Amino acid sequence: xxxxxxxxxxxxxxxxxxxxxxxxxxxxxxxxxxxxxxxxxxxxxxxxxxxxxxxxxxxxxxxxxxxxxxxxxxxxxxxxxxxxxxxxxxxxxxxxxxxxxxxxxxxxxxxxxxxxxxxxxxxxxxxxxxxxxxxxxxxxxxxxxxxxxxxxxxxxxxxxxxxxxxxxxxxx
Amino acid sequence: xxxxxxxxxxxxxxxxxxxxxxxxxxxxxxxxxxxxxxxxxxxxxxxxxxxxxxxxxxxxxxxxxxxxxxxxxxxxxxxxxxxxxxxxxxxxxxxxxxxxxxxxxxxxxxxxxxxxxxxxxxxxxxxxxxxxxxxxxxxxxxxxxxxxxxxxxxxxxxxxxxxxxxxxxxxxxxxxxxxxxxxxxxxxxxxxxxxxxxxxxxxxxxxxxxxxxxxxxxxxxxxxxxxxxxxxxxxxxxxxxxxxxxxxxxxxxxxxxxxxxxxxxxxxxxxxxxxxxxxxxxxxxxxxxxxxxxxxxxxxxxxxxxxxxxxxxxxxxxxxxxxxxxxxxxxxxxxxxxxxxxxxxxxxxxxxxxxx
Numbered sequence: 001x002x003x004x005x006x007x008x009x010x011x012x013x014x015x016x017x018x019x020x021x022x023x024x025x026x027x028x029x030x031x032x033x034x035x036x037x038x039x040x041x042x043x044x045x046x047x048x049x050x051x052x053x054x055x056x057x058x059x060x061x062x063x064x065x066x067x068x069x070x071x072x073x074x075x076x077x078x079x080x081x082x083x084x085x086x087x088x089x090x091x092x093x094x095x096x097x098x099x100x101x102x103x104x105x106x107x108x109x110x111x112x113x114x115x116x117x118x119x120x121x122x123x124x125x126x127x128x129x130x131x132x133x134x135x136x137x138x139x140x141x142x143x144x145x146x147x148x149x150x151x152x153x154x155x156x157x158x159x160x161x162x163x164x165x166x167x168x169x170x171x172x
Numbered sequence: 173x174x175x176x177x178x179x180x181x182x183x184x185x186x187x188x189x190x191x192x193x194x195x196x197x198x199x200x201x202x203x204x205x206x207x208x209x210x211x212x213x214x215x216x217x218x219x220x221x222x223x224x225x226x227x228x229x230x231x232x233x234x235x236x237x238x239x240x241x242x243x244x245x246x247x248x249x250x251x252x253x254x255x256x257x258x259x260x261x262x263x264x265x266x267x268x269x270x271x272x273x274x275x276x277x278x279x280x281x282x283x284x285x286x287x288x289x290x291x292x293x294x295x296x297x298x299x300x301x302x303x304x305x306x307x308x309x310x311x312x313x314x315x316x317x318x319x320x321x322x323x324x325x326x327x328x329x330x331x332x333x334x335x336x337x338x339x340x341x342x343x344x345x346x347x348x349x350x351x352x353x354x355x356x357x358x359x360x361x362x363x364x365x366x367x368x369x370x371x372x373x374x375x376x377x378x379x380x381x382x383x384x385x386x387x388x389x390x391x392x393x394x395x396x397x398x399x400x401x402x403x404x405x406x407x408x409x410x411x412x413x414x415x416x417x418x419x420x421x422x423x424x425x426x427x428x429x430x431x432x433x434x435x436x437x438x439x440x441x442x443x444x445x446x447x448x449x450x451x452x453x454x455x456x457x458x459x460x461x462x463x464x465x466x467x468x469x470x471x472x473x474x475x476x477x478x479x480x481x482x483x484x485x486x487x488x489x490x491x492x493x494x495x496x497x498x499x500x501x502x503x504x505x506x507x508x509x510x511x512x513x514x515x516x517x518x519x520x521x522x523x524x525x526x527x528x
Contacts, residue, residue, distance in 0.1 A: 028224040029227035032234070033230075066186065075333050077198040083195070138444045
Protein backbone atom coordinates (compact mmCIF):
# COMPACT_ATOMS: atom_id res chain seq x y z
CA UNK A 1 0.00 0.00 0.00
CA UNK A 2 2.73 2.44 1.00
CA UNK A 3 4.66 1.47 -2.13
CA UNK A 4 1.59 2.28 -4.25
CA UNK A 5 1.29 5.65 -2.55
CA UNK A 6 4.95 6.35 -3.23
CA UNK A 7 4.41 5.55 -6.90
CA UNK A 8 1.29 7.72 -7.07
CA UNK A 9 3.11 10.60 -5.41
CA UNK A 10 6.16 10.32 -7.64
CA UNK A 11 7.03 12.92 -10.22
CA UNK A 12 6.55 10.41 -13.06
CA UNK A 13 2.88 9.90 -12.18
CA UNK A 14 2.57 13.67 -11.96
CA UNK A 15 4.26 13.92 -15.35
CA UNK A 16 1.74 11.56 -17.04
CA UNK A 17 -1.22 13.45 -15.55
CA UNK A 18 0.17 16.86 -16.54
CA UNK A 19 0.99 15.52 -20.01
CA UNK A 20 -2.64 14.39 -20.40
CA UNK A 21 -3.74 17.98 -19.75
CA UNK A 22 -1.09 19.43 -22.09
CA UNK A 23 -2.09 16.90 -24.75
CA UNK A 24 -5.75 17.83 -24.33
CA UNK A 25 -4.86 21.51 -24.77
CA UNK A 26 -2.80 20.65 -27.84
CA UNK A 27 -5.67 18.74 -29.48
CA UNK A 28 -8.31 21.34 -28.64
CA UNK A 29 -7.25 24.93 -28.01
CA UNK A 30 -3.89 24.98 -29.80
CA UNK A 31 -5.30 23.07 -32.74
CA UNK A 32 -7.75 25.91 -33.30
CA UNK A 33 -5.57 28.90 -32.45
CA UNK A 34 -3.48 28.92 -35.56
CA UNK A 35 -1.45 32.10 -35.90
CA UNK A 36 -0.69 32.47 -39.63
CA UNK A 37 -2.37 29.11 -40.17
CA UNK A 38 0.21 27.16 -38.15
CA UNK A 39 -0.64 25.00 -35.13
CA UNK A 40 1.48 25.75 -32.06
CA UNK A 41 3.33 22.76 -30.60
CA UNK A 42 3.03 22.95 -26.83
CA UNK A 43 4.04 19.31 -26.40
CA UNK A 44 7.35 20.21 -28.02
CA UNK A 45 7.61 23.23 -25.74
CA UNK A 46 6.92 21.13 -22.63
CA UNK A 47 9.67 18.66 -23.59
CA UNK A 48 12.09 21.49 -24.38
CA UNK A 49 11.49 23.21 -21.03
CA UNK A 50 11.90 19.90 -19.18
CA UNK A 51 15.19 19.21 -20.95
CA UNK A 52 16.57 22.69 -20.35
CA UNK A 53 15.80 22.53 -16.60
CA UNK A 54 16.56 18.90 -15.78
CA UNK A 55 19.23 17.76 -18.23
CA UNK A 56 19.72 15.19 -20.96
CA UNK A 57 18.37 12.05 -19.25
CA UNK A 58 15.16 13.50 -17.88
CA UNK A 59 14.65 15.53 -21.07
CA UNK A 60 14.89 12.35 -23.14
CA UNK A 61 12.52 10.39 -20.86
CA UNK A 62 9.93 13.21 -20.85
CA UNK A 63 10.23 13.46 -24.65
CA UNK A 64 9.79 9.73 -25.15
CA UNK A 65 6.74 9.54 -22.86
CA UNK A 66 5.15 12.72 -24.26
CA UNK A 67 5.80 11.55 -27.83
CA UNK A 68 4.29 8.16 -27.15
CA UNK A 69 1.12 9.75 -25.77
CA UNK A 70 0.96 12.22 -28.65
CA UNK A 71 1.41 9.42 -31.21
CA UNK A 72 -1.71 7.67 -29.95
CA UNK A 73 -3.94 10.65 -30.79
CA UNK A 74 -2.56 11.59 -34.20
CA UNK A 75 -2.65 9.59 -37.40
CA UNK A 76 1.11 9.31 -37.95
CA UNK A 77 2.74 5.93 -37.09
CA UNK A 78 2.91 5.30 -33.34
CA UNK A 79 6.43 5.70 -31.93
CA UNK A 80 7.60 8.19 -34.52
CA UNK A 81 6.82 11.29 -32.50
CA UNK A 82 8.22 9.57 -29.45
CA UNK A 83 11.64 9.17 -31.04
CA UNK A 84 11.60 12.73 -32.41
CA UNK A 85 10.55 14.27 -29.09
CA UNK A 86 12.97 12.05 -27.16
CA UNK A 87 15.80 13.42 -29.27
CA UNK A 88 14.46 16.93 -28.80
CA UNK A 89 14.41 16.51 -25.01
CA UNK A 90 17.97 15.21 -25.02
CA UNK A 91 19.10 18.10 -27.24
CA UNK A 92 17.46 20.59 -24.87
CA UNK A 93 19.21 18.86 -21.97
CA UNK A 94 22.58 19.83 -23.44
CA UNK A 95 21.87 23.36 -22.18
CA UNK A 96 22.75 22.42 -18.58
CA UNK A 97 25.90 20.70 -19.83
CA UNK A 98 27.13 23.85 -21.57
CA UNK A 99 25.61 26.49 -19.26
CA UNK A 100 25.24 25.16 -15.69
CA UNK A 101 24.17 28.59 -14.38
CA UNK A 102 20.81 29.58 -15.82
CA UNK A 103 20.60 32.92 -17.64
CA UNK A 104 17.05 33.93 -18.65
CA UNK A 105 17.82 35.22 -22.14
CA UNK A 106 20.04 32.25 -22.89
CA UNK A 107 17.19 29.95 -21.91
CA UNK A 108 14.85 31.72 -24.35
CA UNK A 109 17.50 31.43 -27.04
CA UNK A 110 17.80 27.72 -26.30
CA UNK A 111 14.02 27.31 -26.49
CA UNK A 112 14.10 28.92 -29.94
CA UNK A 113 16.99 26.76 -31.12
CA UNK A 114 15.53 23.50 -29.79
CA UNK A 115 12.11 24.34 -31.27
CA UNK A 116 13.69 24.64 -34.72
CA UNK A 117 15.69 21.45 -34.21
CA UNK A 118 12.65 19.61 -32.85
CA UNK A 119 10.56 20.42 -35.91
CA UNK A 120 13.43 19.27 -38.12
CA UNK A 121 13.64 16.00 -36.14
CA UNK A 122 9.93 15.40 -36.80
CA UNK A 123 10.43 15.95 -40.54
CA UNK A 124 13.48 13.66 -40.64
CA UNK A 125 11.62 10.94 -38.71
CA UNK A 126 8.69 11.14 -41.12
CA UNK A 127 10.99 10.99 -44.14
CA UNK A 128 12.87 7.99 -42.68
CA UNK A 129 9.73 5.84 -42.54
CA UNK A 130 8.68 6.89 -46.03
CA UNK A 131 5.98 9.40 -45.16
CA UNK A 132 5.65 12.12 -47.77
CA UNK A 133 7.43 15.29 -46.74
CA UNK A 134 7.05 18.19 -49.13
CA UNK A 135 9.99 20.56 -48.87
CA UNK A 136 8.63 23.98 -49.58
CA UNK A 137 8.83 27.55 -48.39
CA UNK A 138 5.82 26.95 -46.13
CA UNK A 139 7.97 24.75 -43.86
CA UNK A 140 10.06 27.77 -42.91
CA UNK A 141 6.87 29.59 -41.94
CA UNK A 142 5.79 26.63 -39.77
CA UNK A 143 9.14 26.48 -38.02
CA UNK A 144 9.24 30.27 -37.52
CA UNK A 145 5.72 30.45 -36.05
CA UNK A 146 6.23 27.44 -33.77
CA UNK A 147 9.49 28.95 -32.53
CA UNK A 148 7.93 32.37 -31.90
CA UNK A 149 4.95 30.89 -30.03
CA UNK A 150 7.25 28.67 -27.96
CA UNK A 151 9.37 31.66 -26.93
CA UNK A 152 6.24 33.56 -25.85
CA UNK A 153 4.82 30.65 -23.84
CA UNK A 154 8.09 29.35 -22.41
CA UNK A 155 8.11 31.35 -19.10
CA UNK A 156 4.82 29.70 -18.10
CA UNK A 157 5.96 26.28 -19.22
CA UNK A 158 9.22 26.57 -17.25
CA UNK A 159 7.08 26.95 -14.11
CA UNK A 160 4.83 24.01 -15.07
CA UNK A 161 7.72 21.65 -15.86
CA UNK A 162 9.60 22.68 -12.69
CA UNK A 163 6.50 21.94 -10.57
CA UNK A 164 5.85 18.66 -12.38
CA UNK A 165 9.35 17.20 -12.35
CA UNK A 166 10.83 18.50 -9.11
CA UNK A 167 11.35 15.86 -6.40
CA UNK A 168 9.50 16.62 -3.19
CA UNK A 169 11.53 16.60 0.04
CA UNK A 170 10.56 13.78 2.38
CA UNK A 171 8.84 14.98 5.57
CA UNK A 172 8.94 12.99 8.78
CA UNK B 173 23.08 9.39 -7.78
CA UNK B 174 24.89 6.85 -9.95
CA UNK B 175 22.03 4.38 -9.39
CA UNK B 176 19.52 6.99 -10.49
CA UNK B 177 21.48 7.63 -13.67
CA UNK B 178 21.63 3.90 -14.45
CA UNK B 179 17.87 3.57 -13.94
CA UNK B 180 17.21 6.56 -16.17
CA UNK B 181 19.47 5.24 -18.92
CA UNK B 182 17.67 1.89 -18.78
CA UNK B 183 14.35 3.71 -18.98
CA UNK B 184 15.56 5.66 -22.03
CA UNK B 185 16.72 2.47 -23.76
CA UNK B 186 13.46 0.70 -22.94
CA UNK B 187 11.30 3.58 -24.18
CA UNK B 188 13.38 3.97 -27.35
CA UNK B 189 13.11 0.27 -28.15
CA UNK B 190 9.36 0.40 -27.48
CA UNK B 191 9.03 3.34 -29.87
CA UNK B 192 11.01 1.59 -32.61
CA UNK B 193 8.93 -1.55 -32.15
CA UNK B 194 5.70 0.48 -32.34
CA UNK B 195 6.83 2.22 -35.52
CA UNK B 196 7.66 -1.12 -37.11
CA UNK B 197 4.36 -2.69 -36.08
CA UNK B 198 2.24 0.32 -37.00
CA UNK B 199 3.78 0.60 -40.46
CA UNK B 200 2.60 -2.97 -41.03
CA UNK B 201 -0.92 -2.06 -39.86
CA UNK B 202 -0.66 -4.24 -36.78
CA UNK B 203 -4.03 -4.78 -35.03
CA UNK B 204 -2.25 -4.66 -31.64
CA UNK B 205 -1.13 -1.07 -32.21
CA UNK B 206 -4.60 -0.17 -33.46
CA UNK B 207 -6.00 -1.70 -30.26
CA UNK B 208 -3.56 0.29 -28.10
CA UNK B 209 -4.48 3.46 -29.96
CA UNK B 210 -8.16 2.71 -29.47
CA UNK B 211 -7.72 2.08 -25.72
CA UNK B 212 -5.73 5.29 -25.28
CA UNK B 213 -8.33 7.16 -27.34
CA UNK B 214 -11.12 5.86 -25.11
CA UNK B 215 -9.27 6.97 -21.97
CA UNK B 216 -8.18 10.29 -23.42
CA UNK B 217 -11.53 11.25 -25.01
CA UNK B 218 -13.19 12.43 -21.73
CA UNK B 219 -10.14 14.55 -20.82
CA UNK B 220 -10.18 16.06 -24.29
CA UNK B 221 -13.92 16.67 -24.04
CA UNK B 222 -13.51 18.61 -20.78
CA UNK B 223 -10.63 20.61 -22.26
CA UNK B 224 -12.72 21.38 -25.34
CA UNK B 225 -15.61 22.71 -23.24
CA UNK B 226 -13.29 24.84 -21.10
CA UNK B 227 -11.24 26.25 -23.96
CA UNK B 228 -14.08 26.84 -26.44
CA UNK B 229 -14.69 30.48 -25.30
CA UNK B 230 -10.99 31.25 -25.81
CA UNK B 231 -11.08 29.71 -29.28
CA UNK B 232 -14.23 31.63 -30.16
CA UNK B 233 -12.68 34.88 -28.94
CA UNK B 234 -9.59 34.19 -31.07
CA UNK B 235 -11.76 33.60 -34.14
CA UNK B 236 -13.72 36.74 -33.40
CA UNK B 237 -10.55 38.82 -33.26
CA UNK B 238 -8.67 37.29 -36.18
CA UNK B 239 -11.44 36.44 -38.64
CA UNK B 240 -14.03 39.22 -38.20
CA UNK B 241 -13.28 41.17 -41.39
CA UNK B 242 -12.81 38.01 -43.36
CA UNK B 243 -16.18 36.71 -42.19
CA UNK B 244 -17.91 39.94 -43.23
CA UNK B 245 -16.39 39.76 -46.71
CA UNK B 246 -17.16 36.09 -46.99
CA UNK B 247 -20.73 36.65 -45.89
CA UNK B 248 -21.44 39.25 -48.56
CA UNK B 249 -19.74 37.09 -51.19
CA UNK B 250 -21.80 34.08 -50.15
CA UNK B 251 -25.03 36.08 -50.34
CA UNK B 252 -24.16 36.96 -53.94
CA UNK B 253 -23.33 33.37 -54.73
CA UNK B 254 -26.55 32.08 -53.15
CA UNK B 255 -28.57 34.47 -55.30
CA UNK B 256 -26.75 33.26 -58.41
CA UNK B 257 -27.02 29.62 -57.49
CA UNK B 258 -30.69 29.54 -56.60
CA UNK B 259 -31.78 29.53 -60.24
CA UNK B 260 -29.06 27.16 -61.33
CA UNK B 261 -29.88 24.67 -58.56
CA UNK B 262 -33.31 23.88 -59.96
CA UNK B 263 -31.89 23.13 -63.40
CA UNK B 264 -28.99 21.15 -61.92
CA UNK B 265 -31.30 19.02 -59.76
CA UNK B 266 -33.35 18.17 -62.82
CA UNK B 267 -30.18 17.24 -64.76
CA UNK B 268 -28.87 15.05 -61.93
CA UNK B 269 -32.21 13.26 -61.67
CA UNK B 270 -32.27 12.69 -65.41
CA UNK B 271 -28.67 11.45 -65.36
CA UNK B 272 -29.37 9.02 -62.51
CA UNK B 273 -32.48 7.73 -64.24
CA UNK B 274 -30.44 7.10 -67.38
CA UNK B 275 -27.71 5.31 -65.40
CA UNK B 276 -30.30 3.16 -63.64
CA UNK B 277 -32.00 2.50 -66.96
CA UNK B 278 -28.75 1.06 -68.28
CA UNK B 279 -28.04 -0.95 -65.15
CA UNK B 280 -25.09 1.23 -64.19
CA UNK B 281 -24.24 2.01 -60.57
CA UNK B 282 -25.06 5.51 -59.35
CA UNK B 283 -23.99 7.47 -56.29
CA UNK B 284 -27.66 7.66 -55.26
CA UNK B 285 -27.60 3.94 -54.58
CA UNK B 286 -24.76 4.14 -52.04
CA UNK B 287 -25.58 4.69 -48.40
CA UNK B 288 -23.88 7.64 -46.76
CA UNK B 289 -23.30 8.99 -43.27
CA UNK B 290 -23.19 12.69 -42.48
CA UNK B 291 -20.58 13.76 -39.95
CA UNK B 292 -19.45 16.98 -38.32
CA UNK B 293 -15.84 18.06 -38.42
CA UNK B 294 -14.72 18.31 -34.80
CA UNK B 295 -11.06 19.07 -35.28
CA UNK B 296 -8.18 19.70 -37.58
CA UNK B 297 -4.82 18.01 -37.44
CA UNK B 298 -2.91 18.98 -34.28
CA UNK B 299 0.26 19.14 -36.33
CA UNK B 300 1.10 21.30 -39.33
CA UNK B 301 2.71 18.51 -41.34
CA UNK B 302 -0.25 16.25 -42.01
CA UNK B 303 -3.47 17.20 -43.72
CA UNK B 304 -6.08 15.42 -41.66
CA UNK B 305 -9.36 16.30 -39.99
CA UNK B 306 -11.30 14.57 -37.26
CA UNK B 307 -15.01 13.80 -37.60
CA UNK B 308 -17.61 12.76 -35.02
CA UNK B 309 -18.70 9.47 -36.62
CA UNK B 310 -16.88 6.16 -36.36
CA UNK B 311 -17.17 2.41 -36.56
CA UNK B 312 -20.60 2.49 -34.88
CA UNK B 313 -22.00 4.25 -37.95
CA UNK B 314 -20.51 1.68 -40.30
CA UNK B 315 -17.45 3.71 -41.25
CA UNK B 316 -14.40 1.72 -42.32
CA UNK B 317 -10.85 2.67 -43.27
CA UNK B 318 -10.59 3.74 -46.92
CA UNK B 319 -14.13 5.02 -47.39
CA UNK B 320 -14.39 8.19 -49.51
CA UNK B 321 -15.39 11.47 -47.85
CA UNK B 322 -17.24 14.21 -49.70
CA UNK B 323 -18.79 17.57 -49.07
CA UNK B 324 -21.40 19.30 -51.17
CA UNK B 325 -18.78 20.28 -53.76
CA UNK B 326 -16.94 17.01 -54.27
CA UNK B 327 -14.36 14.58 -52.94
CA UNK B 328 -12.32 15.86 -50.00
CA UNK B 329 -10.43 12.78 -48.78
CA UNK B 330 -10.62 9.30 -47.35
CA UNK B 331 -10.95 7.68 -43.94
CA UNK B 332 -7.58 6.63 -42.49
CA UNK B 333 -8.28 5.80 -38.84
CA UNK B 334 -11.55 4.69 -37.28
CA UNK B 335 -12.48 4.67 -33.61
CA UNK B 336 -15.86 3.84 -32.06
CA UNK B 337 -17.35 7.32 -32.30
CA UNK B 338 -14.82 9.31 -34.32
CA UNK B 339 -12.56 8.95 -37.33
CA UNK B 340 -9.65 10.65 -39.03
CA UNK B 341 -9.95 11.81 -42.63
CA UNK B 342 -6.83 12.25 -44.76
CA UNK B 343 -7.48 15.24 -47.00
CA UNK B 344 -6.86 15.11 -50.73
CA UNK B 345 -4.00 17.62 -50.30
CA UNK B 346 -1.98 15.27 -48.06
CA UNK B 347 1.21 14.08 -49.81
CA UNK B 348 0.23 10.51 -48.86
CA UNK B 349 -3.13 10.72 -50.66
CA UNK B 350 -3.56 9.12 -54.05
CA UNK B 351 -6.54 7.74 -55.97
CA UNK B 352 -7.21 6.80 -59.56
CA UNK B 353 -9.09 9.42 -61.55
CA UNK B 354 -10.33 9.97 -65.04
CA UNK B 355 -10.07 13.05 -67.15
CA UNK B 356 -13.09 13.52 -69.35
CA UNK B 357 -12.42 15.40 -72.54
CA UNK B 358 -15.40 17.50 -73.57
CA UNK B 359 -13.83 19.75 -76.12
CA UNK B 360 -14.87 17.80 -79.23
CA UNK B 361 -17.27 19.07 -81.84
CA UNK B 362 -20.43 16.96 -81.94
CA UNK B 363 -23.05 16.40 -84.59
CA UNK B 364 -26.25 14.57 -83.76
CA UNK B 365 -28.12 12.15 -85.96
CA UNK B 366 -31.86 12.06 -85.55
CA UNK B 367 -33.89 8.97 -86.24
CA UNK B 368 -37.61 9.06 -86.83
CA UNK B 369 -39.41 6.20 -85.13
CA UNK B 370 -38.11 2.92 -83.71
CA UNK B 371 -40.11 -0.31 -83.67
CA UNK B 372 -38.58 -1.62 -80.50
CA UNK B 373 -35.27 -1.45 -78.78
CA UNK B 374 -34.34 -4.49 -76.79
CA UNK B 375 -31.72 -4.91 -74.10
CA UNK B 376 -28.39 -3.54 -75.22
CA UNK B 377 -25.12 -3.07 -73.43
CA UNK B 378 -23.19 -1.46 -76.25
CA UNK B 379 -23.58 1.93 -77.85
CA UNK B 380 -24.49 1.52 -81.54
CA UNK B 381 -21.54 2.27 -83.76
CA UNK B 382 -23.52 3.85 -86.55
CA UNK B 383 -26.78 5.76 -86.60
CA UNK B 384 -29.86 3.66 -87.17
CA UNK B 385 -31.83 4.80 -90.18
CA UNK B 386 -34.70 3.84 -92.47
CA UNK B 387 -36.75 2.20 -89.79
CA UNK B 388 -40.49 2.27 -90.45
CA UNK B 389 -42.88 4.08 -88.16
CA UNK B 390 -44.21 2.23 -85.18
CA UNK B 391 -46.96 2.78 -82.66
CA UNK B 392 -44.96 2.37 -79.48
CA UNK B 393 -41.39 2.56 -78.33
CA UNK B 394 -40.38 0.39 -75.39
CA UNK B 395 -37.03 0.01 -73.73
CA UNK B 396 -36.33 -2.77 -71.28
CA UNK B 397 -33.25 -2.85 -69.13
CA UNK B 398 -31.86 -5.83 -67.32
CA UNK B 399 -29.83 -5.00 -64.24
CA UNK B 400 -26.74 -6.79 -63.10
CA UNK B 401 -26.79 -7.10 -59.30
CA UNK B 402 -23.83 -5.27 -57.79
CA UNK B 403 -23.45 -5.40 -54.04
CA UNK B 404 -23.87 -1.98 -52.49
CA UNK B 405 -25.90 -0.48 -55.29
CA UNK B 406 -29.62 -0.23 -55.87
CA UNK B 407 -30.37 -0.29 -59.57
CA UNK B 408 -33.88 0.41 -60.80
CA UNK B 409 -35.62 -1.27 -63.74
CA UNK B 410 -37.52 1.35 -65.67
CA UNK B 411 -39.89 1.02 -68.57
CA UNK B 412 -40.38 4.05 -70.73
CA UNK B 413 -43.99 4.98 -71.44
CA UNK B 414 -45.44 4.51 -74.89
CA UNK B 415 -44.84 7.42 -77.22
CA UNK B 416 -47.61 8.73 -79.47
CA UNK B 417 -47.33 7.85 -83.16
CA UNK B 418 -45.41 10.27 -85.32
CA UNK B 419 -43.78 12.13 -82.45
CA UNK B 420 -40.83 9.78 -81.81
CA UNK B 421 -37.50 11.53 -82.04
CA UNK B 422 -34.42 9.89 -80.54
CA UNK B 423 -30.96 11.38 -80.81
CA UNK B 424 -28.12 8.89 -81.10
CA UNK B 425 -24.57 10.23 -81.15
CA UNK B 426 -21.89 8.61 -83.28
CA UNK B 427 -19.48 6.47 -81.28
CA UNK B 428 -16.58 8.45 -82.67
CA UNK B 429 -18.18 11.61 -81.32
CA UNK B 430 -18.69 10.40 -77.76
CA UNK B 431 -16.57 11.95 -75.01
CA UNK B 432 -13.33 10.07 -74.51
CA UNK B 433 -11.66 9.50 -71.15
CA UNK B 434 -8.14 9.11 -69.90
CA UNK B 435 -7.16 7.74 -66.51
CA UNK B 436 -4.39 8.81 -64.15
CA UNK B 437 -3.59 9.06 -60.47
CA UNK B 438 -4.18 12.18 -58.37
CA UNK B 439 -1.69 12.94 -55.59
CA UNK B 440 -1.70 15.59 -52.89
CA UNK B 441 1.15 18.09 -52.63
CA UNK B 442 0.54 19.74 -49.29
CA UNK B 443 -1.80 22.60 -48.39
CA UNK B 444 0.06 25.29 -50.32
CA UNK B 445 0.22 23.49 -53.67
CA UNK B 446 -2.46 22.08 -55.91
CA UNK B 447 -2.78 18.29 -56.25
CA UNK B 448 -1.44 16.83 -59.47
CA UNK B 449 -2.56 14.04 -61.79
CA UNK B 450 0.17 11.78 -63.16
CA UNK B 451 0.37 8.83 -65.54
CA UNK B 452 -1.78 10.45 -68.21
CA UNK B 453 -1.06 8.85 -71.55
CA UNK B 454 -0.05 10.90 -74.56
CA UNK B 455 -2.94 9.60 -76.62
CA UNK B 456 -3.70 11.06 -80.03
CA UNK B 457 -7.31 9.95 -79.75
CA UNK B 458 -7.71 11.85 -76.51
CA UNK B 459 -6.19 15.00 -77.95
CA UNK B 460 -4.74 17.80 -75.91
CA UNK B 461 -6.06 18.43 -72.41
CA UNK B 462 -7.10 21.99 -71.70
CA UNK B 463 -7.65 23.89 -68.49
CA UNK B 464 -11.18 23.59 -67.17
CA UNK B 465 -11.62 19.92 -68.01
CA UNK B 466 -13.33 18.09 -65.11
CA UNK B 467 -11.59 15.39 -63.08
CA UNK B 468 -13.69 12.64 -61.54
CA UNK B 469 -12.89 9.39 -59.74
CA UNK B 470 -12.28 6.44 -62.03
CA UNK B 471 -13.90 3.76 -59.87
CA UNK B 472 -13.21 0.11 -60.54
CA UNK B 473 -12.91 -3.01 -58.44
CA UNK B 474 -9.72 -1.86 -56.70
CA UNK B 475 -10.48 1.83 -56.30
CA UNK B 476 -11.55 3.04 -52.86
CA UNK B 477 -14.09 5.45 -54.35
CA UNK B 478 -17.01 4.78 -56.68
CA UNK B 479 -16.83 6.19 -60.20
CA UNK B 480 -17.78 9.73 -61.19
CA UNK B 481 -17.31 11.57 -57.90
CA UNK B 482 -16.26 15.09 -58.83
CA UNK B 483 -12.79 16.12 -57.64
CA UNK B 484 -12.11 19.36 -59.49
CA UNK B 485 -11.00 20.83 -62.78
CA UNK B 486 -7.66 21.03 -64.55
CA UNK B 487 -6.08 24.38 -63.79
CA UNK B 488 -2.76 23.92 -65.61
CA UNK B 489 -1.23 21.36 -67.93
CA UNK B 490 2.50 20.82 -67.58
CA UNK B 491 3.86 19.14 -70.70
CA UNK B 492 6.80 16.77 -70.11
CA UNK B 493 9.34 15.49 -72.55
CA UNK B 494 9.49 11.87 -73.62
CA UNK B 495 6.77 9.36 -72.91
CA UNK B 496 6.04 10.61 -69.38
CA UNK B 497 2.81 12.25 -70.46
CA UNK B 498 1.52 15.57 -69.21
CA UNK B 499 1.22 16.51 -65.55
CA UNK B 500 -2.10 18.11 -64.63
CA UNK B 501 -2.52 20.57 -61.79
CA UNK B 502 -5.98 20.33 -60.30
CA UNK B 503 -8.11 23.05 -58.77
CA UNK B 504 -10.25 21.22 -56.24
CA UNK B 505 -14.01 21.68 -56.33
CA UNK B 506 -14.21 21.46 -52.54
CA UNK B 507 -12.89 24.22 -50.27
CA UNK B 508 -10.81 22.35 -47.70
CA UNK B 509 -10.09 25.21 -45.33
CA UNK B 510 -13.66 25.67 -44.14
CA UNK B 511 -15.07 22.20 -43.64
CA UNK B 512 -17.90 21.82 -41.16
CA UNK B 513 -20.08 18.93 -42.36
CA UNK B 514 -18.97 16.06 -44.57
CA UNK B 515 -20.57 12.97 -46.07
CA UNK B 516 -18.93 9.56 -45.89
CA UNK B 517 -19.96 7.15 -48.62
CA UNK B 518 -20.31 3.71 -47.07
CA UNK B 519 -18.62 2.26 -50.11
CA UNK B 520 -16.03 -0.46 -50.22
CA UNK B 521 -14.73 -1.97 -53.44
CA UNK B 522 -15.53 -5.63 -54.04
CA UNK B 523 -11.87 -6.54 -53.45
CA UNK B 524 -11.98 -4.98 -49.94
CA UNK B 525 -15.15 -6.71 -48.80
CA UNK B 526 -14.79 -9.63 -46.47
CA UNK B 527 -16.42 -12.77 -47.75
CA UNK B 528 -19.04 -14.20 -45.35
